[in-house]
Amino acid sequence: MAEAVAKTGEYDIFNHQMYMLPDAAEAGVVIPLDEYAARGKPSFDDIPKTLRNEMYYTGKLYSFFTDGDQTILALRQDLIELAPARKAFKAKFGWEPGCPDTWKRWEELASFFNGKKGQNFYGITLDKDLYGAQEYRSREFGYRWWQGRYASKNKLMLDRNMKPLISGPEGIEATREMVALTTYMPKDIFGWGTPQNYPFFAQGNSFSIVAFPSIVGYAQKAQGTLVSGKVRSCVVPGTIVGGKLIRRSVQPAGTNYMVSRYSKHPEAAYWFLQWFTGPEVGNRAIADPDGFWDPFRPSHLRDPRIAAKYGEQFLHVTLENAKIAVPMLPLQGNREYLDALDVNLQEAFHGRITPEEAMKRTARAWDKTTDDIGRTRQMEAWRHVVEAGSYFDAEGY
Amino acid sequence: MPKGTERRLGRWLERESVFRLVPLVPVQGLILALLAVPFVLTLYISLLRWRLTRGFWTAAPFGGLSNFADALGDEALLNSIVRTFVFAGTAVALEVLIGFGLALLTYRSFRGRRVYLTIFLVPMMIIPVVIGYNFSMLLIDTGPLNSVLGLLSGQDIRIRWLSEYRAAQVAVVLADVWQWTPLTFLILVSGLTGLPPDPVRAAQVMGATRWQVFRYVQLPLLKPVIVIALVVRTMEALKIFDLPMLLTQGGPGNATETLSIFLWRNAWVFNKVSYAAAASLLVLVLFSAVIFASIWLLRRERAALEADGPRRRAEWSRR
Amino acid sequence: MTRRRAAFGVFRHVVLSAWTLIVLFPVAWMVLTSFKDAGDWVSWPTRWFPFLDFEPTLLNYRQIFYIGGTTASGELRREASEQAYAIWKGVVDSGVIVTIASLASLVLGAALAYAISRFRTGGRNYPYTILTVRMLPPIVIAIPMLIYYTSLPEFFRAVFNVRVAFFDTYHGLILLYIVTTLPYVIWMMLAFIDAVPRELEHAARLMGATRLTTLRVVVFPLVASGMAVTLLFVFILNWSEFLLALTLTQPNVLTLPVLLNKFQSAVEGRLYGPQAAIGTVVTLPVVVFGLLIQKHLVKGFSFGMIRR
Structure with missing residues (x-):
């Protein structure tokens, strides 16, 4: 700029x-x-x-x-294929372990496929701690992943008057899910970016990760990888809304070219x-x-x-x-909107405020930003976004 | 140049009234030319309602003092100010204390002194950007630093330097201490080395203990040096930007968002240039308290020194 | 007495060794990282020992010293986004800018310090007021500076009818670095010059030397070691400066801190290895210079705040 x-x-x-x-x-x-x-x-x-x-x-x-950088879920196929584990998992959760349909099921997988160093995990001895899940949670990253989850609740982030909808039940639910899943993550993940997350997964420390699509290639062939040939790619999970499964990935970065x-x-x-x-x-x-x-x-x-x-x-x-x-809220000032989301999500992730409070604070900040930038101008831009179908047929407009 | 002109120029330069001003003019000129205009621009921009996304600044609408009002009510700004002062205060205090301790142990010659001195000065010579990246590897909770701490304590240490609010704040301070203790150490060693030997010897002859010599002779003589170390480091520490930016991007939450990061975000990420300008001016007003305090301290110490001036010069000529 | 002295000697070495370890730990880590391949930078468990834990590699050094940019074969890169290995440009740009700025600042500041010391130029308060320049956080003036630098050419064209650029140029950054380091130069040089007895100058003047000659032949040689010390300090400050360079250059001028910050790759995030290699390489000369003038460093860094 x-x-x-x-x-x-x-x-x-x-x-x-x-x-x-x-x-x-x-x-x-x-x-x-x-x-x-x-x-x-x-x-x-x-x-x-x-x-x-x-x-x-x-x-x-x-x-x-030029660059389709939408999120992907990668799983450890080798662990899923352990026959006794499959059996036990099916008995416990009632479905064959594999790519999960819903965020809930991903959490079930994460809660099952983890263990401590030295533990016998359905026939194999873990040579190090195994964590159930990984997802970006640090400042400047966590909020990007949140948007995919929220979109899968089939709700827009703003209505036609640019009034925030994120403090509704969908936003709170998305936040709560993310908080709940951190139980199965390494505690330090709140400070990690790609340079920590990628090798952590590639060196076999965790069972699953939602990340940039390059994680799959990285796990396959990066120097020092221990999970080459053991990783399965999955479509990102979704949410069942009104009996229909809705999956949404998010485009957390990706590059474009402008003149x-x-x-x-x-x-x-x-x-x-x-x-x-x-x-x-x-x-x-x-x-x-x-x-x-x-x-x-x-x-x-x-x-x-x-x-x-x-x-x-x-x-x-x-x-x-x-x-x-x-997309990541394609509006003017999006980085200001999303920074407010980021900070409040961080507080919620760390358990310093409730998900409700986090979303309420974010909504307040968004309203302020909209007024500062100019509501009518933003409403016009938002109309283009919604009408073009960037959020599919999400509700709330 | 014709000889006559040269001679006349030479003679003109010889006049004290001219010569004393010759170096002042370019320096003041540079400062005015380079900093005065941007400063006035900052003032002007702070009165606009300009975002980078809203046309060019010359066309931005006038907003009066609204940016200042917003800034005064901005919790994030106030928090970042408090945070910056706490960081700088803690870091500088530690740097001066550690630097002083090390200086006391190294200012006299002994075997190995040269080696220690060389090593101690290394951190401040490394580019902060490199230090930031380096520490972001060291500080992972299962990473090198915790491993070493674990080895030393015999326990499994898992301090989350990058991901836990308080620990991240400590990490930023410690990284700053690591990098800049060399400077306070250098200033204090330099001061201790330069202390006149006579008062110390006199005290020893009169039977003062080591502690008494330190407390009643060396420390008072050294006070001005301690003050300058404090002032120099405080000025620099209040601007802290690179380390927290690279280590934690101001996170987790806003735990390590210093003032410079706050202003940076508002100006370059949110494009709220006018707001950032207003906030920086408020900050400058606040900083001026620190600035005046420092200047007052420095002047007091210098004045005490200068009162000693004649004696000092007499000593010089005796040598 | 001797036993106490011996005990003190041991105590001293224990404390100093402890601090030595604290100082060297991150430095050693940097050097270690510079010999690691991508998978060993951040790893579980930590890779400590070359040959035992990891296979040391010169890849990072080969990458940063490769002259000519991208390799067609891809042999020297881990992925395509790593092509911008213009370390030479960073070294040259930083070297030129920082050296010129530091030297100019030193000469200007030393001259002014002399004037202040001998003639009270600028009044009693001048040394204090000039410190405020250094207290200004660079981020405060970054954007106005950008506006200023980019509108200056128009001013010059209109008034003097000459074309000069300031944004993204060597001299633009040099001028700014001179100004921001001047306060320290003045303070440090003031201390050294104050310590030079005036009698020497008087003698020179009596023998017919001009003021300039006196300054050049008598004063500056006497404070040469002080100038070296000051130069090193100012050099370090400029060498590390990041924010102003980031704001006021691109794409023609590229200083090392800015270059280092660009070492990110799309897949691995930060390229710790090459960064560490650069860090190691560019720190060495500064350390060596510091070592060479160490004797003066430990005497000349008290900013004149000592009674002699």
């Missing part, structure tokens, strides 16, 4: 996190690309709808999407991006053995290079997750 002040024109293209788009667009640092797109006719058709929406702000095309307002060659920048992010080059980048872009287009499934890199099972799952991905 420094470019909004500096206006150097040194950049033609910005590569940023997806959720930066609304602020960048409002600041006028990036330009709408519709005019060019009308001529260029880029192919977005096979990008899942909600991810495609993330390229737009208030109905205008601003950015190119600078101060670029001397905006059109050239556009054409470059269309070529660069289009199926041909984009797929090559995703297939690059050292690449970090994650797959998101269904056509990625048909690309043998990508299939070879990731394995079919993971690919199917992550593309399924791409179809159900929700």
Whole structure:
């Protein structure tokens, strides 16, 4: 955002996190690309709808999407396959252990598949403590995961007047679930980012993790991994709302490309991006053995290079997750809204306030931010988000 | 340059009234040119209602004192101020105490002194960003630091330095102490080394114990040095940013959100530039209390020193 | 008496060794990490000993010293996002900026300190008021500074009809670093210069030396060790500075702290190994310089707050 002040024109293209788009667009640092797109006719058709929406702000095309970073659940298949464990689990919870449908079932798995060092776990002796679950819980991270859970309750975060809905029963439930699951996590996880979470899972310390999709590849081939070939990818769990199972992943980071307002060659920048992010080059980048872009287009499934890199099972799952991905509140000032959520969730995670109180405080802060930014402007932007279906058919508008 | 001009310039420079001002002009010029304008800009921006997402600052609407009113009622700001002062106070106190202790043990020559001195100064020479990353590995609850503590105590130590409110605050302070004790140590060693030997010897001749020498001779002589160590470190510690940012991003919750992080978030993450400007000005007002206190202390000590000036100079010329 | 002295000697070594261990522990960890591959950076259990716990590797050093950027084969990288290994640029930029800024600050500050010491330039309170410059938290002026630096070129074009940039340039950062370190230079140099007897200067002046010559030939040589000490301190402050560099540069100028902070990868988060390798490499010269002037360091760091 420094470019909004500096206006150097040194950049033609910005590569940023997806959720930066609304602020960048409002600041006028990036330009709408519709005019060019009308001529260029880029192919977005096979990008899942909600991810495609993330390229737009208030109905205008601003950015190119390159990296499907939606969350995924990874499980230790080797532990699930222990026959006595399966039997005991089924007897206890009444379903065959495997990829869980609901958050509740993930918690059941986590409560079962854990143990202490030296313990005999259904035929194998644990050589270290085994934790049931891992999920990002630290400052700057926890709130991102929360949004997927909340979305699976099929509720919008705001109504048409930008009144927060998060303090309702759905928001409290999502928070409570996250608090409950921490029972099965390493205690220190409240301070961990990726550099701690990834190796912790890859070194066989935990049974399951909801993380960025790259966790699967990391567990498979990172230097020092102990779980290579033992990990199964799962579609993220969901919630049963009105008899229907609703699963939602969240797009916690992911990168996009935008064209600078101060670029001397905006059109050239556009054409470059269309070529660069289009199926041909984009797929090559995703297939690059050292690449970090994650797959998101269904056509990625048909690309043998990508299939070879990731394995079919993971690919199917992550593309399924791409179809159900929700964005991180694509509104101006989203990082301010979400920071309030972040801080209050932290307090709730640490048991310093109740989930109800956390959500109530967050809602109050959101209202204040909305008034400060300008309610009508935000209502307009929010209408675009809801109408485009970025949160599917979530209720509350 | 023609010779005449050069000579005239030389003569002009020779005049005391000119010469004494020559170094002052560029320094003051630089300070004014570089800091005065941004400062005035800060003042102006604080009166606007400008977010980075709301056009360019020249076009932002005027908001009067509303930002200041908001800032005064902002609990997060007030908390971050208190937190910063507590962090800085604790860290500086520890740094001066430890630095003083180490200095007392090292200022005289003994075998191995050079080695100790070399090692003790290393932390302040490492770039804080590196220290931040380094400590974020060391501080994991099953990580190196707790392992070592466990080994020493014979118990299973699981202090959650990065993830528990109080422990994270302690961790930030300790990291700061680790990095900056070298500076207070250096200042105090330097002071102790420079102490005149005569008063100490005189006291010893009169039969003073080691403690009495320290308490009634060395300590008073050293007071100004302690003051400067305090002032220098306090000025720097109040700005603490890199370490908590890299270790905990201000978390868990807001447990380690220092003032600089608060202002950083508001300006660069939330884009609330005007608000951040108003908050920083309020903070400056608050800081000025510290600034004036420091200046008052320094002046008092310097004045006492300068009263000694003639004697000191006489001594010099005797040597 | 001798026994007590011996006991004190033991006590001294015990305490100092304890602190030595505290100091060296993180440093050793940094060096250790610089020889570890990705999976060993953060691990359960901790990997302590090379060869026993982990296979030491030079990969990190090869990565940071690789000249020319990306390798096509991918041999020197763990993943594609690691391509920005422009450590040389960081070293050169930081080296140039910090060296020039520190030297300029030293010369300006020393000259002013001389004027203050001998002529009370700026009045009695000047040394105190200038300290306020240092007390200003950089974040307070970061954004106005950015606005200022980016609008200055327009001012220069309008008034002097010259094109100069300040944002994202060497001199932009140098000027700022000079100003923010001047207070310390003045304070430290004031102490050294105050200690120089005026009689020497008077003698030189009587023999016909100009004021400048006196300063150059008599005063500065006498405080040379003090200048080295001051230089080291100011150098360290500038060398570590992060916030202002982060705000006021990009993409042309890249200092080491900013570069180090960029060492993040999409998959592994922080690249601890290369970071540690850089940390080790760039700390060494500073430590060596400190070692060389150690004798002066332990005498000259009292900011003049001592009765001699």
